[in-house]
Amino acid sequence: MENKKEAIAETVEELAKRYGQEELFHEKAGRSLPNREVIIEIIRNLQKVIFPGYFAVDSSAENFPKHYLGYHLNHLYDRLKEQVQVALFYQARGERDRKEMEEEGVRICNQFFRRLPYIQDMILKDVQAGFDGDPAAKSKEEIIFCYPGLFAIFVYRLAHELYMQKVPYIPRIMSEYAHGETGIDINPGATIGEYFFIDHGTGVVIGETTEIGNNVKLYQGVTLGALSTRLGQQLSDVKRHPTIGNNVTIYSNSAVLGGNTVIGENTTIGGNTFITESIPANTKVSAKSPELVIKQPKTEVASANVWEWEN
Secondary structure, three states: OOHHHHHHHHHHHHHHHHHHOHHHOOOOOOOOOHHHHHHHHHHHHHHHHHHOOOOOOHHOOOOOEEEEEHHHHHHHHHHHHHHHHHHHHHOOOEEEEHHHHHHHHHHHHHHHHHHHHHHHHHHHHHHHHHHHOOOOOOOOHHHHHOOOOHHHHHHHHOOOOOOHHHOOOOHHHHHHHHHHHHHOEEOOOOOOOOOEEOOOOOOOOOOOOOEEOOEEEEEOOEEEEEOOOOOHHHOOOOOOOOOEEEEEEEEEOOEEOOOOOOOOOOOEEOOOOEEEOEEOOOOOOOOOOOOOOOOOOOOOOHHOOOOOOOO
């Protein structure tokens, strides 16, 4: 009978061999990937800046707002700059000068931090859309503090800014963190307008080249996806995902697929629909309901004493 030592020794030999053969596992001289934990820390601290008083107990936000902002933003700038420079250097694989990439990291962070007031404006509009669109919401504070859809949108709006500046790795680390926390998968490359709301949210997927207008509302299980990805990397930078016009509502478990598919403004897409062609504006789309079979209840005596079997 094989013992523990032999099993582990054989596995060590096989894995060590793969370590040497697989290029992905080779040490990249002087280079490393961004630190996922630091990226998550940055997201959580940016929550404190965008929503003061909600995710930290700190009276200085109200009493000394400039001091509060200066302290947090100074720290966040340094943390993000370090991670952006690490990501740029790793991707460059020695093909670019380190000083050039350090300067690019500074430029990217300057642009990102200048965009924070815009991001705050956009996310506050998303909060308003959530409150206006959900009769179960008791307050806008509840939307900010509790709703997973808003958290996913918040992280998307941060990640999108870095995506637009072609920062490698970090935008996707951000979006996948939100995906894991909420079950909502928004690619940072998607373009999303004002007053966006995701109700319930679990299972929502929004692909990289999706374009979404203003005042759009999605429910759980909605997929805005590609018709086919069989060509793999050949489809990179190709419009693969749909365009959703202004004032569109898409109900649960519906799929809208394809880069040429356009959903016109003021349209409502009913639940459980599968759409691969454009829909004109001011339209209501619904799937034909399956036939229901409803049996009358048995008497109390019959239901207690009779076992019914149907094949």
